[in-house]
Amino acid sequence: MKISGKLLGIDFGTKKIGLAVSDESASIAFPYSVIPVEADLVEKVADICKKENIKLVVVGESKNNEGGYNAVHTLAIKFVADLKNLLEIEIIFQPEMFSTQEAVRIAPRDKDTDARAAALILQSYLDYRF
Numbered sequence: 001m002k003i004s005g006k007l008l009g010i011d012f013g014t015k016k017i018g019l020a021v022s023d024e025s026a027s028i029a030f031p032y033s034v035i036p037v038e039a040d041l042v043e044k045v046a047d048i049c050k051k052e053n054i055k056l057v058v059v060g061e062s063k064n065n066e067g068g069y070n071a072v073h074t075l076a077i078k079f080v081a082d083l084k085n086l087l088e089i090e091i092i093f094q095p096e097m098f099s100t101q102e103a104v105r106i107a108p109r110d111k112d113t114d115a116r117a118a119a120l121i122l123q124s125y126l127d128y129r130f
Contacts, residue, residue: 005055009122011099011114012059012076018114020122021052029122031115046086060096060121094125
């Protein structure tokens with residue numbers, strides 16, 4: 001399935017989430033921002049989707065080392081449901097594991113680490129789907 005327009009990638013965490021956005025051709029993912037998990041998180045992400053004219057959201061599917069879903073994934077499911085209530089946009093989960101650790105291998109841990117992790121998740125989806 002080829003999508004024209006930007007996609008948003010999300011590395012969902014309990015304290016903050018990393019965001020990445022693709023280019024218009026949905027070929028390359030770029031780190032976008034990191035935002036704290038607060039009461040208005042869903043609204044902030046919805047605003048970003050509208051501002052950037054996002055066509056599809058890709059959320060990292062967090063699992064434990066045994067391959068089962070973990071507590072982060074449970075929170076991400078609720079976040080996705082709430083986001084779907086605000087936007088008429090497709091939101092999918094992309095399997096990911098150790099994206100933050102991989103982001104730290106790329107560059108030292110800093111305020112943008114989670115955005116780099118989101119870019120890795122989104123790029124994985126772009127490479128797989130297109």
